[in-house]
Amino acid sequence: MKLKTLEISGFKSFADRTKIEFMPGITGVVGPNGSGKSNIIEAIRWVMGEQSAKGLRGDKMSDVIFGGTSQRAPLNRAEVSITFDNTDRYLNSDYSEIRITRALYRNGDSKYQINGTTVRLKDIHELFMDSGLGRESFSIISQGRVESIFSAKPEERRSIIEDVAGVYKYKQNKDKAEKELTGVQDNLNRVQDILYELENRVTPLAEQSAKAQTYLTTKARFDQLDQSRLVLELTDWYTEQADIKAQLSRAEDENETHAESVKTHTDALAAMKQARTEAEEKQQQAQAELLRLTTRAEQLVGEQKLQAERSTNRSNVTRELEAQLAQVEDRLTELRVTAANRQETMTAAADQVTTLEANIATLQASHPRQQLTQVTTDIEQLRATLVETMQLLTTAKNQQQFLAQENERNDAESERLAQRQNQLTLQMTNAEATVATAQTAVAETTATLASAQAEFTRLQQLGKQLEEQSQARRQEWFSKMEEDQRLSTRLQSLSRLSENYEGYFQGVRNLMKAKENFPGIHGVLAELISVASTHQTAIETALGGALQNVVVADEQVGKTAISYLTQHRLGRVTFLPLTTIRKRELQPAQIQTAQGQAGFVGVAADLVKTDSAYRPVVQSLLGTTVIVTNMDEAVPMARALQHRVRIVTLDGQVMNAGGSMTGGASRNQGNGLLSQQSEVESLTAQVATLHTQTEQLERQVRELDDELKATTTAFGEAQDQVLVANEAAQAATAQLQVAEERLAQAQKEKSALTYEFSVSSSGTVDHASLVADNQHDIATLSEQQAAQQAQLTSLLAEQTTLSDKMATVDQELTALQAQLATAQANVQAASVRHEDVVEQIQAEEQRLAAYQQQMTDLTADQGDVQQRLANDLTGTLADKEATEDELTDLATELEELRQEIALAEGELVQAQEAQTEAMTNLSRLSGRQGELRSAIQAGERTLEETYDTSFEYAKSQLSVMPIADIRTELQALKVTLSEIGNVNLTAIDEYVEVKERFDFLTQQQDDLVAARDNLRQTMSEMDEEVETRFKETFAAVAEHFAGIFVKMFGGGQAKLELTDPTNLLTTGVDIKAQPPGKKFQQMSLLSGGEKALTAISLLFAILEVRPVPFAVLDETEAALDEANVDRFSRYLHDVNDRTQFIVITHRKGTMTNADVLYGVTMQEPGVSTMVSVNLMALDEMTSEN
Incomplete structure (x- = not known):
């Protein structure tokens, strides 16, 4: 490179x-x-x-x-x-x-x-x-770098060797591993905290699970023996049931014989009684008929009198109806005339509306608005044309003046320079505008850049804040979720115990599972009361087994429940009927004495909260019990109350009435029904609060994540905006520089041109043809202007005429529209009045029909009414006499029947007594048969419902033990189950669940420990790599340094030494040198030139070991x-x-x-x-x- x-x-x-x-x-x-x-x-x-x-x-x-x-x-x-x-x-x-x-x-x-x-x-x-x-x-080596080598401390000088060795990335990896190690250690600490909490739960759950397993084993043996007992008892009952069945057959035959005898006498007696009944019914019918005929004869006489009076009144009513009929007919005639008149008025008004609408349509069709609009448009266009012509004329006249001025110039070069000067002026103006624009752009882009940078910084800080808030909320959310899971598990366990009535007596548990069959059951007393946690132990001790008493509406409910428990052999229960339970209270003197003693907490009943309906129950059970703080106060309290009141301490010790004392503690103390119920209520409230908190925290975490995501996106956009604004600011600055350079160049050229213009000569130009053309243009444009002005005057006059005409038409339209509105209103009013008259006519016609019907009814033929009433009276009197004769004959027949019935009833009583004796024997046998049937059904139901088996299968698995031994062992097993006490059956599954979580977190702990060890191993490997590279590089640099030193000094010797060779990660590097003619000594003791040359030798040695391009x-x-x-x-x-x-x-x-x-x-x-x-x-x- x-x-x-x-x-x-x-x-x-x-x-x-x-x-x-x-x-x-x-x-x-x-x-x-x-x-x-x-x-x-x-x-x-x-x-x-x-x-x-x-x-x-x-x-x-x-x-x-x-x-x-x-x-x-x-x-x-x-x-x-x-x-x-x-x-x-x-x-x-x-x-x-x-x-x-x-x-x-x-x-x-x-x-x-x-x-x-x-x-x-x-x-x-x-x-x-x-x-x-x-x-x-x-x-890059400067003079200062050379000086830093010989002035640095040995520990600082080692960085030189590290740079050459290239260990920076290894140290970076070690730092990264160290940060990861911190995170792993934090997670490990958290897991260990949870494991500590679970470990505290695993041990008691293991004990509860073992206890539950023991209970299940004992209960299984109990169930096995109880099944054998049931099978043996059922076998005996089946045998007895067969004997009873044979006896019942004989008793039924005997009973049937007596029953037939009774039936024969009963039928005969019944026939006699039926005959008597029929005779009595005939007698009653005859008596009723006699009464009816008597009453009818009296009614007919009264009707004859009434008809005579009605004949007199009917003539008066007829005359009144005829007068009213005449009035109604006159009224109808008048209303029909009015209706016809109003119909004509309504028709005339409608015709007027039609006429007015036609007139308005005609006026609107001939309205001059469109003509006026067209004329107005023509005027505007002509005005625009006229203005354009005037502008051209003005331009021509200006051109005329310009040509006149130009004609005076006689120097063509001066004209050229003038034009160039104008161009430069324009360029300068444009350049100045460009500079101003560029300056504005620079200011705007600078402001935009500042705004973008501020937004970038704000979003950067906001993103950091949101990330910190999200992490904090997420950590809090996880903690709440763990606590919620722990409390929910405990609540579920307690709820299952409560729902299954675990810890209750067998009878209470069986009854409450079937409480839907008994509407009058209010519940177990423990479910109906609440007690403060400080008083729970005392109240549980005071109530004892009464906590499991069942509160019922009345004695009948209790009686029904007892029958159910007895019939199915489901256990025993104490019932508290609300209709019979009465309050029991201390005497006022006793309460006053107790309140005066030290340690008095209160009367037990007053420390219990319950519904007012159950207050008598609480008073009955706890009204005479006093609660004190401890046994030291209980003893003097008992003496003061003369040992007539039961006293219970807050920790459950008892001073009984009469002087006896009960005390001590059991393994299950503190886990009573009230404590369990209180814990369920407390856990329910806590879990509800935690649910709300976790939902809120989850929502907050999601909102923060969404906000963080949006902020991150906005941050990226802001970063892009900063880059864009930055580039825009640079571009604007560059444009400003270019504009300023152009403006300066134009200013220089203009100065030079001004000088050139001052010394140049001017020439003349012949503009005759241009002047002639210009004059012709002026004449033509003047003529056009005059013509256009005349046309405009004409159009303006036409516009005035059309405007006047449109005003007249608008007035006519307005008047017609007002008349139309009035006519439409008249039509509406006439229609309403006509409808009113029609409704009145209909009402009068209905009245007329009613009066006519009444006249018809009054004029009906009434001639034969009197004759009919006389005939009915004669027949009725004859029937009455015949009925009286029939009553005499029926009385004689009834007397004979009564004597026969008395004799038959004596014979029936003898037959019934014989039948009753037979039925008593039959009832006894049937009762025993029913008892056996109930016992067998109960036994079979117990086998089916309790043990989920049948008699035949249970018989095949029958134990060979005698039934007496079975009953003895069952009694012993009951004692064992009683000693085991309350059992948390859910502890088995809960233990498995918690143990699995404990084992899982233990594995997590092992994984984190392994990860921690791996990170430590990685750090150790990084250290080893750094040591190796440092050692090798140091050796190579030292070797080259020794050789180059000799070349640079022309002799002598030098070497590099480690201050702590045993610790290559922190050791410093020392330099010793011996220039020619001097002793071997520390570099710091050399002269300035020698130090510099020694340091340069070291730098060259480094370049030998780590060559660079x-x-x-x-x-x-x-x-x-x-x-x-x-x-x-x-x-x-x-x-x-x-x-x-x-x-x-x-x-x-x-x-x-x-x-x-x-x-x-x-x-x-x-x-x-x-x-x-x-x-x-x-x-x-x-x-x-």
């Missing part, structure tokens, strides 16, 4: 664009002090990524931009481009030629490009990484004497076949060995310029220095 060119523009003293081409071999750059030689080296360092302003001899990075002189204004941009021949692919790039450009603007913006493509500074650093090139490599030496040999400068130059000449050298120098010995020589001078103060150099110039430059 070779360095080809360096282009500098606006960088430090290089105000103008300067291009330096580098050839193979040694290129020397010379010039007086202060001419800007070192600025070339700093330009190379800057374009290759230097970020330190102080390293570039400035206070801030903008100091590298040309700051102006007394004759030049400051520039707004510094730009440097460097080009490499990369044919050998020395740099990791596919390009054969690589051009790197860096630009900095005074507003702080910067630009980096590789082959014209915008890149990041990081990309440039990566391009030169481990290549031996770059801003801090040994390819090119090296830039900035007055490296300045401290050497002439003899050593010659050795320095010869060494460069010896190795320039593999390394291209660019040497900044003012030493003649170095200049004479250069293959190409450039000179730097300041022909203009403060502005560096590259010039060619010859030997005479060399003499002058070296003499100046």
Whole structure:
């Protein structure tokens, strides 16, 4: 690879664009002090990524931009481009030629490009990484770098060897691994925290699971023996059931005989009673008929009287109806006349509307509006034509004046110069406008760039804030989710226990599972009360087994439930009917005494919260129990209350009424029904809160992620906008510079032209033909103007006439439209009045029909009414007499039947007594049969529902034990199950779940530990690689240093030493040297020249170990004497076949060995310029220095 060119523009003293081409071999750059030689080296360092302003001899990075002189204004941009021949692919790039450009603007913006493509500074650093090139490599060696070698501490000097060894990427990898190790360790700590929490759960769950397993094993044996018991009992019941069946058959035959006898007597008696009943019904019917006939005869007499009165009133009503009929007919005649009149009025109004609409249409068709519009358009066009003609005439007259003036000029050259002067004036005007526009563009683009940079910075900060917020919210979300999962698991376990009534007595559990069959069950007492956590132990102790009492509506519900439990042998339950339970309370004196004692907490019933409906139950069970803080207060409290009240302490110790004491603790204390219920309520609230929190956090995380994504997109867009605005600002600045240059050039030319115009001669031109043509044009245009003016006057008159006509037509239209509106309103009003009259006619016609119907009804024939009533009365009286005779005969028949019935009833009683005795025996047998059937059904149901098996299968698996032994073992197993106590059956599955999670996280922990160990191993390997490379590189550099030292000094010896050879990662590097004729000593004890030459020897040794394509030496040999400068130059000449050298120098010995020589001078103060150099110039430059 070779360095080809360096282009500098606006960088430090290089105000103008300067291009330096580098050839193979040694290129020397010379010039007086202060001419800007070192600025070339700093330009190379800057374009290759230097970020330190102080390293570039400035206070801030903008100091590298040309700051102006007394004759030049400051520039707004510094730009440097460097080009490499990369044919050998020395740099990791596919390009054969690589051009790197860096630009900095005074507003702080910067630009980096590789082959014209915008890149990041990081990309440039990566391009030169481990290549031996770059801003801090040994390819650029200044006098300060030489001094830093012999003035540095040994620990600082080791970085020289590290750079040569190329261990930077390994140290970077180690730093990366160290950061990853921190993250892995954080995750490991988190996993270990969770494992610690799970470990605290695994142990108790394992115990609960083992207890549940023991319970299940014991319960399985109990179920097996209970099945055997049921099979043996069912076998006995089946045998007894067969015997009962035979006895029932005989009893049924005997009962049937007696039943037939009873039936015979019953049928005979029934027939007699039926005959009596029929006779009694006939008697009742006859009596009813007699009553009806009597009543009918009375009604007929009354109707005869009424008809006589009605005949008198009917004549008066008829006369009134005839008068009303006449009035209605007159009213109808009048209304029909009115309706006809209003119909005629409505028709006339409608005809008027039709006429008016036709007149309006005729006027609108003949309206002059369109003619007026056309005339107005013609006037406007003619006016435009007239104005154009007047403008042409004015132009012609102006031309006439111009020709007259031009005719006076007699110098054609003066005219040409005048025209040129006008052109220059226009150019200057345009140039000034362009400058103003460019200045505006520069201001606008600068403002846009500032705005884009501000937005870029804001979005960058916002993105960082959002990312931090997202990480924090996500971490909080994960924590809440873990806590939610843990509490939800516990809540589910407790809920399943509660739903299955685990921990309750068998009878309570079986009853509550079937509570849907008993509407009057309110629930178990433990479900109906709530107690503060501080009082739970005391209340649970005070209630004891009563916590499992079942509250029911009344005794009937309790009785039904007891029958169900007894019939199915499901256990025993204590019921608390709300209709029978009564309050039990302490006497006021007892309460007062208790309140006066130390440690008094309250009456137990007052510490329990429940619905008012259940308050009597609580009062009944706890109304006479006192709660105290501890046993020390309970003893004196009991004495004060004379041992008549039960006292319970907060930790569950009891002083019973009568003086006895109960106390101690069990393994299950604290896990009672109230505690469990309280924990469920607490967990439900906590889980609900956690659900809400996790949902909110999840929503916040998603919102932050969306916002971060949008911000990232906006950030990219803002970055692009900054680049675009930056380029626009540069373009505007460049345009401004070009415009200012053009304006200056025009001003110079105008000055020169003014001088030329003042000395030029003028000539005459014959304009006779032009004047004649101009006069002809004026005459023609004047005639056209007069004609157009006359035409315009005519059109204006026509426009006035049409306007007057249109006004008249508009007035007529307005009047007709008003008449039309009035006529339409009249039509509407007439229509409404006509409809009213029609409705009145219909109403009067209905009245007329009603009056006519009434007349018809009144005039009906009433002649035979009196005769009909007389005939009905005669028949009714005859029927009444016949009915009275029939009643006498029925009374005699009924008496005979009553005597026969009395005799038959005595015989029936004897038959029924015999049947009752037979039925009693049959009922006894049937009852026993029912008991056996119920017992068998209950046993079979128990086998089917409880044990999910049949009698036949259970019989085939029958235990060979006697039933007495079975019952003994079952009793023992019941005791064992009772001792086991409450069992958390869900602990088995929960233990498996938690254990699996524990094992999973344990595996995660192992994986994280392995990852941590791998990272540590990687770091160790990086250290080993660094040690190896450092050791090998140190040995190679030391070897070459010793040889080059001898060449540079012409003898002597030197060596490199490690300050701590046992620790190659931190050891420093010491330099010892022995110039010819001196002793072996530390480098710091040498003279200044010897130090410099020793340091240069070390640098050359480094270039031998790590050759680079090119090296830039900035007055490296300045401290050497002439003899050593010659050795320095010869060494460069010896190795320039593999390394291209660019040497900044003012030493003649170095200049004479250069293959190409450039000179730097300041022909203009403060502005560096590259010039060619010859030997005479060399003499002058070296003499100046």
